Structure formats: C-alpha cells, structure tokens
Amino acid sequence: MALVRIPPVLRPSVGGEREVEAAGSNIGEVLASLVADHPATKDQIFGADGTLNRYVNVYLNDEDVRVLDGLDTTVGAGDHLVILPAMAGGS
Amino acid sequence: MVHVGALARHAIRLPDLGQLILRAERPADPASHLLAGEPAPDCIGGVSFGINRDGDDRHIAAGLVKCTSDLLRGQGADVLARRIEEGQYRRRPSNGLQAYRLTVLISQSKVHHWNFLGHEGAGVAGVGRKRGCRARDYGERDTHQREADYYDHDEFCACSDHGGSLTGFSGYPFLTMEGSVQDPNQATTAAGLIADIKLRVAEVAPAEIKDGLPEGGVLIDVREDGEYATGHIPEAHHIPRSYLEMRIENIAPDRDTPLVLYCAGGVRSLYAAKTLVDDLGYTDVKSLTGGITLWKDGGHPVEMPKTLTPVQAERYSRHLLLSEVGLEGQQKLLDAKVLLLGAGGLGSPTALYLAAAGVGTLGIIDGDVVDRSNLQRQVIHTEDRIGTLKVESAAASINALNPDVEVVQYPYRIGPDNIMDILPNYDIVVDGLDNFPTRYLLNDASVRLKIPVVSASILGFEGQISVFSPYEGPCYRCLFPVPPPPELAPSCGANGVLGVLPGTMGLLQATEVMKLILGQGDTLVGRLLLYDALATSFTELKIGRDPECPICSRAPDAISDSEMGVFPDYDAFCDGSH
Numbered sequence: 001m002a003l004v005r006i007p008p009v010l011r012p013s014v015g016g017e018r019e020v021e022a023a024g025s026n027i028g029e030v031l032a033s034l035v036a037d038h039p040a041t042k043d044q045i046f047g048a049d050g051t052l053n054r055y056v057n058v059y060l061n062d063e064d065v066r067v068l069d070g071l072d073t074t075v076g077a078g079d080h081l082v083i084l085p086a087m088a089g090g091s
Numbered sequence: 092m093v094h095v096g097a098l099a100r101h102a103i104r105l106p107d108l109g110q111l112i113l114r115a116e117r118p119a120d121p122a123s124h125l126l127a128g129e130p131a132p133d134c135i136g137g138v139s140f141g142i143n144r145d146g147d148d149r150h151i152a153a154g155l156v157k158c159t160s161d162l163l164r165g166q167g168a169d170v171l172a173r174r175i176e177e178g179q180y181r182r183r184p185s186n187g188l189q190a191y192r193l194t195v196l197i198s199q200s201k202v203h204h205w206n207f208l209g210h211e212g213a214g215v216a217g218v219g220r221k222r223g224c225r226a227r228d229y230g231e232r233d234t235h236q237r238e239a240d241y242y243d244h245d246e247f248c249a250c251s252d253h254g255g256s257l258t259g260f261s262g263y264p265f266l267t268m269e270g271s272v273q274d275p276n277q278a279t280t281a282a283g284l285i286a287d288i289k290l291r292v293a294e295v296a297p298a299e300i301k302d303g304l305p306e307g308g309v310l311i312d313v314r315e316d317g318e319y320a321t322g323h324i325p326e327a328h329h330i331p332r333s334y335l336e337m338r339i340e341n342i343a344p345d346r347d348t349p350l351v352l353y354c355a356g357g358v359r360s361l362y363a364a365k366t367l368v369d370d371l372g373y374t375d376v377k378s379l380t381g382g383i384t385l386w387k388d389g390g391h392p393v394e395m396p397k398t399l400t401p402v403q404a405e406r407y408s409r410h411l412l413l414s415e416v417g418l419e420g421q422q423k424l425l426d427a428k429v430l431l432l433g434a435g436g437l438g439s440p441t442a443l444y445l446a447a448a449g450v451g452t453l454g455i456i457d458g459d460v461v462d463r464s465n466l467q468r469q470v471i472h473t474e475d476r477i478g479t480l481k482v483e484s485a486a487a488s489i490n491a492l493n494p495d496v497e498v499v500q501y502p503y504r505i506g507p508d509n510i511m512d513i514l515p516n517y518d519i520v521v522d523g524l525d526n527f528p529t530r531y532l533l534n535d536a537s538v539r540l541k542i543p544v545v546s547a548s549i550l551g552f553e554g555q556i557s558v559f560s561p562y563e564g565p566c567y568r569c570l571f572p573v574p575p576p577p578e579l580a581p582s583c584g585a586n587g588v589l590g591v592l593p594g595t596m597g598l599l600q601a602t603e604v605m606k607l608i609l610g611q612g613d614t615l616v617g618r619l620l621l622y623d624a625l626a627t628s629f630t631e632l633k634i635g636r637d638p639e640c641p642i643c644s645r646a647p648d649a650i651s652d653s654e655m656g657v658f659p660d661y662d663a664f665c666d667g668s669h
Contacts, residue, residue, distance in 0.1 A: 062633050088526050
C-alpha cells in the first residue's frame, strides 16, 4: 500500500482525508485504486483519454513521475505519492 | 643575510619561532656523491636532507620528509607526518626558484613552518632537536642510526633551551647555501621582521592582478573601516586586519583558495598574509606590493564604497554582525529593488519584513482598497485605513517602519499592457498573486526579462513556495504547463485561509528574496516546498526544467522585440478550454 497525499482541492472527494492509502504496484494502479475507492476524484485526476490531467503533477516521494516512468513507475510499499495541482491563492 | 656557509659546523640557536631561509644549488652530477643504493637527493618532492657527518660525506640524502618525521618520532611525529601527507609539503613558485614549504614540529606545543627555497631538486637543511631529546627508538634502520649519530655530535648540533635548534650545512661539496637567520640574541626589528616575511610570502604587483585574480581567487582589503571607506579595489572583500582570523573562513573556507591581500602600502598585508599562512594554514597567500597606493598610482580603478549613516549603522547593527550580510550585504539590500505583486496576505508580511531589513526600493502593485475582511491576515493594513488604496496603506506602514525605503506605488492591476514597463525596473519579483491568468503572464514576462520570481500560493491551511529563476531552474510553466479548471482552483475568498498562513509563507518568500539579494545560501530554485499548517509538516519536491516548455525552452535571443510585450489571452487560456 502506498500513502497518497491529497491536496486541499481534492479532499472533499475523499471524505476530507489529507492522506489515503491505495494499493498498486505502479503509479497508474495506485491512482486507479484511489479513483475506485473515491470515484469523485476521477475527473480531477484523469482526462477523458485516461491520461493524467496536465494540470496535475504526481510525485513519487520527491520526484515528478513524469521524469520517471510516468504511470508505469514502480511503487513500493511505504512509498509516498503527492498529488499536486497548481494553487493560485495569494491574498 | 648571513651566509650559511659560514655557519657550517656551527649550530644556530633559534627561539621557538626562529627561521632559516636557505638557497641551495644542486651540483651538475649529484649521483657522483651518492653511495650505491642511496636515495637521490631529490627523492621526495625535490628536496633532500643532506648530512655531512664529521667530514665523512657518505651519509647523504635521506628524504627530508621521512627524515624529519623520523627525527621527531615520539615528539609529535604523527602530527607532522599527517600534515605532510595532507599536502602541506608543496611547491610554490617564487622568483624563478622553486620554493618548498615544510611544516616541522620543533617543540611539543607548537607547529612551525619552514620555507626552503632552492632550485629544482636541491635544498638542504637540517632540523634538529634539542640534544638529549633525540628519539630513542632510532636504529631500526641504518639511516636512522646515522641520523641519530649525527644529532649526537657536538660539533654539529648545539642545543637550545627553547626546545629547538637548527643547523645549516655547507660542507657538502655540492652545496652552496645562503640565507637569513634570526639572531636570538638580538630583538627582531620591525624592518627585519618584514624582510623575513618577504622571503616567505610572495608578493604580486598591481599590474599582475589588474585584470582580476586567477580562477577562484579572492582579493581581500585588510585595512580599517575608515580607510576602506575612502575607496577600494573593485571586487575586494573587506576584512580589517584585526578581524582576519575570525572572518576569513566565511570568505575562503578552502585552505588552498588563492588569496591576495592588500592594505595601504603593502606592509600590513604582509603581516596579515603571514598570519594566514602560519596560523591558519592557507597555502596560497600573496600580498599586493605597494598596497592600494601603488595600485592607484598605476591608474587602476578604485571603487568608492557607499557608507551607512550612523542611524543606519544602528538600525542594521544586527545585520552588520552577520558575516553573511555585513556592510557589503546591507549595501546590497539598500540598493535592491523588489517588486511585490499584491499587498494582500502574502505581500503584507513580505513587504514589512523586507522594509525592516532595509531593502531600498519596494514596488507594490495592487488595485484594491483595504477591506475589513482583509485585516484577519493582511497585517500591513489597519482598521483606520479601511477604504483606502492598499498601496497607499502599505506605503504608510512601510514608511512608519523604515524611512530608508522608497515605496513605488502602482494602484492598479498588473496586466499585459503594463507589465513590460514595470518589471524591468526591478531585480526580483515577489509573486503573491491571487489568480492564474496573471501568474502565467508574470511567468512569461519574467522569463523574457530574466528576472527571478519568488512565488508562493496559499489556500486553507496549506502553502506552496518556490523560486523561479529564468534559465537557471524551471519556470512556472515547467511546473504547471496549464492551469487547473476554475472548479479546481478555488480562491482564498471562496475557500477561506488561516490568518497566519500567509504570514508563514510570506516570510519564507522574504527569506528567499534576501538570500537572492545577498547571494547567500541555497535558494528554492528547482525545489517546491509544501507547507501543511494543520500537520505542521513541510514536504519538498524536486522540480526540473521542462525541455518542451513553451516559454523557457526558447533561447532568450530567439524572442524578437515585437514578441516581447505580446502575450496570449490568459483569461481564455485559464478558462478551462484546454
């Protein structure tokens, strides 16, 4: 199980949790498992074509998965995922 | 100068800090003086230790390093050997001769440095111990025994109650030596001391460094504050002589850093150089001949430092104490021009602290007026300024805090029509914007203008911060190529924000700004820091440049003048149409 950090804007879709556990051996599977558990997150993470939305960055531990193997990046037990959408609040 | 030849067969008694400079010439055919199997005189580093034992010249050329460390065994020899292995024993060019420097322990409490000057492959000196203190465990090997014999010989080695004695030899046929010896029976004169230092510390002429120091070199002005204020050599660091030992490591932590010191006339810098070499182990220290006086006479440029007024010196005294800031850093802060986008949650603490720190020019762009709902977090504004322009309110607070700061007010929103007029006036931009279209506009403009942006955003209990330094690290678009759709990008106005959160994030921004101005520390370039106030946790993510970034992957020269101020419709871009 990997621990997935949920950004503030997605928390309403996961019952308010800041972190949730999700199963899977790679990034794609972990995110699919997250979406299966919390269907409201689907459109926010994945586009209609099933790829990651471009405005969402996913980090495995501290690395951007786009510079790793993307959705195919292997995830080990105890790894941390960070889902990071842009925020613009400043005032 | 005493001709050491005349000292042969006489011991030279030295005080603890005595020194002998030797010049030796190597014979055309040194091998003819060697026994079969003896190491050559230049066996170690080109310097050899030769011994003429009672007219019997069979014993020569034990390597100096080995020899001295062996001689000193049991008296700190480990220290000596280690220092040599670490490279204390090195060659330095000087006046066409090769100079060799050796660190030798001649008393139990002090390490002394000896310089040997000689032509390549030559140089002979003996360094002995007080008679009777010679190492007792000699004799394991033949050469050791002979050295022990030597030092036991009255004719060659006299004793010093100070614990050290030194003997020069010239009886050996291939050696001629000359040098200066400090006479322990006569107090050293200032002139004598300088002469001795000059033999050991290399000097450079102004012309040699007029085009700058060698790669990695550091120029240091060791004069007092009042002298420095009258003008200094450009690029010089200033450490008054009296603070040298305390501060040098901040500027040159590496002992092999090439250093050039200067003062007014070239004398104090010699003393200073001696201190760095002898006491702190710097290996490449030179003194500027004639100091800044000769530099000026040569018509080389002098820079006038700006000085602080007494009031400023008091106001910034805690900065002046920090070696990372100091007078130079404070001047950089006073000269800096920082543009704050927004005098809101993030802009308020940033502006106040940058103003307090003495950042000389703060531009503030904000078209809003102060609203009562702002005061829960926008600490630069006050109850009695509700309804006034935020830029005016911010300027009032800043001026009340620090009259040194010039506040430039822009009482409108930044947009494609004005951004290219405003940004070029600033060194650094602080992004505390509250919407995506303007963040993308700012990114695209700042990349074109190569101005670093310290960017933060906040929502609820969480904040993000990074530094986008064009072409050095990723830009905002590398991180977020497209903005999220509006339903996933709520504002603080819609979602709420913890009042102190912008304080935390804004002060992280202010800290990054100061580091950029001062050139100190590691900034957040290439890193995104997330702060979760509820969990009190920081998460650091690596962010890299996107080779396909539509903005910063283009070479700056490839952007034409006509393109420079032309931007796409960011509102449409951020509308979710992508």
